[in-house]
Amino acid sequence: MTAYILRRIVSTIAVMVMVGIFVFLLLRLAPGDPAAIIAGKSATAEMIAGIRERLGLNDPMPVQFIRWVGDMLSGDFGTSIFAGRPVLELIAQRLEPTISLSIVTMILSVTVGVSFGILAAWRAGGLVDRILTAFATLGFSVPVFVIGFFLIYLFAISAHWLPVQGYKPIGQGLGPWFVHLILPTLTLSLAYIAFIARIARASMLEVLSEDYMRTAAAKGASSYAMLFHHALKNAGAPILTVIGLSFAGLIGGVVITETVFNIPGVGRLVVDAINNRDYPIIQGVLILVSGLYVLINLAVDLSYTLVDPRIRY
């Protein structure tokens, strides 16, 4: 187990180096001179040359890359071109709304998605199963922004039950924080609920036809014990995989949702940075998200050992 974790961490470093090279080249190979972009439209040739010198853009590429990596390892992700402040500080300021949105979305998606999947598998072929399957197909095929605008129209503009847009920090009270999160969370969750429900249903169905389920029934086990005790743990590995994938893939949905609901999170930060060609911010967010992605994958692989004793690393 320890050896496995060490091996995984080594391969994680390799992956991160690849990601680093890609993100680094993104800035260097993008059309236009970074120094010219930083200097702005009205800059003179001397100003641009000065910036080139200051940023070390005249050094060979490998030297620039190693310096860039070294800076990041010491916590310096560069400075925003547009805001003129450290990238890490800008990201930290935007972290709370994004983390709130992501975590509430995942809790909702996992609980509702897994329950739907179990219910549909238990009554496979029945009415509940067909309704849930139809819902899952719908939730999976309608784009996030369409769902977002539809929910805003329904619950905020027509019914006036919920705020249209915006975000309230958790520090200003749990109530306002939660009320502002309901619609964005619902919007973002729908696709994940559908995704998780489909996978949960499929893997539960497979498990329910296993011989040991008949053994459990022959013991006199109740339906509840059969489903949640005997079946769910066996169906756990595929479900954990999609939960991990969903969580890792959440960032794409977060960008759209934050834009639709005007939430000042990391997603909005990236969108603004792309509009402003603020490369240091884009690079910083990409590196952090990639690192998170790799870590989640590692956590998912390790969690398999919790549900299935046959898996040992």
Add this chain to the structure above:
Amino acid sequence: MQMHKTLGDEVLLDVRDLETHFYGDESVTRALGGISFQVKRGETLGVVGESGCGKSVTALSILRLLPKLTAKTVGGEVRFGGRDLLKLSEREMRGIRGNRIAMIFQEPMTSLNPVYTVGHQIAEAVQIHTKATKSEAMAKAQELLRLVRIADPERRVKNYPHEMSGGMRQRAMIAMALACSPELLIADEPTTALDVTIQAQILRLVVELKERTGTAVMFITHDLGVVAETCQRVIVMYAGRIVEQASVVDLFARPSHPYTQGLMRSVPDRRRGRQRRLPEIPGIVPSLREPIVGCSFAPRCPFAIDICREKTPILRDVLPGHGAACWRAEEVMGA
């Protein structure tokens, strides 16, 4: 309940005209065509026949463990302890399963849940039907593993199924089945998937535990040798019906149905010396999708005459306590 159970004639399980259908996309398979038999308290009843003759379906129909969407018991009664099991609520039925009637299955490799320890799974059977605490149930599980002759039960209770051999898993299944001292144990080909040497051990174990606990056993097998070793009475099934029913001694001495005779001839026998080829029963088992006119064995039967193809023979006594469903049973018996 602590009284010594006598091996008398008290009927424990009384199955009457049991009829089970399987539903395909466009067809109905009459897996059980109305069978009747009894299991007496403490006896071992063998149920013999080829694959697909309805042996396992009989067991699953009794316990109501058939797949809900595709199979249904459409007629008959299963009288057990004065009540018809087919009329019980699902909740009442759960109180019977694993408690008063337990079952062990053919595939020990897949019949245990891979993600729980063997001890946990045995303890679960105890906890479902008694008020035992978790630790009491685990202690009982350990005791049961010792009962089924698993060495080092203190360590084995903590094993997962994949850490055990096939023979050991089947012993664990037996331990689980005996957890609540059932009055009836249904053993559905419990040795078929095991190595020959292990088969003999498991058979001896079942016989010995049966003697010790006084539980009645319904032993489903396709192996007449197993029947001869373990059972007191036998029913022979063919195409969803019982074709012959007798004590083991009578069955081997005077097989009265051509099918039973065919089965016996196809068992290897050392006393007959080296045989180039075992005789087999010609023809194939009829499809149960269409209603069968006449005797279902007639197309394969060397004794078949006109009446066999027209009227279905009912199970009737050809000797006291020895029934056969054959128009020519008396002649067959003498042949």
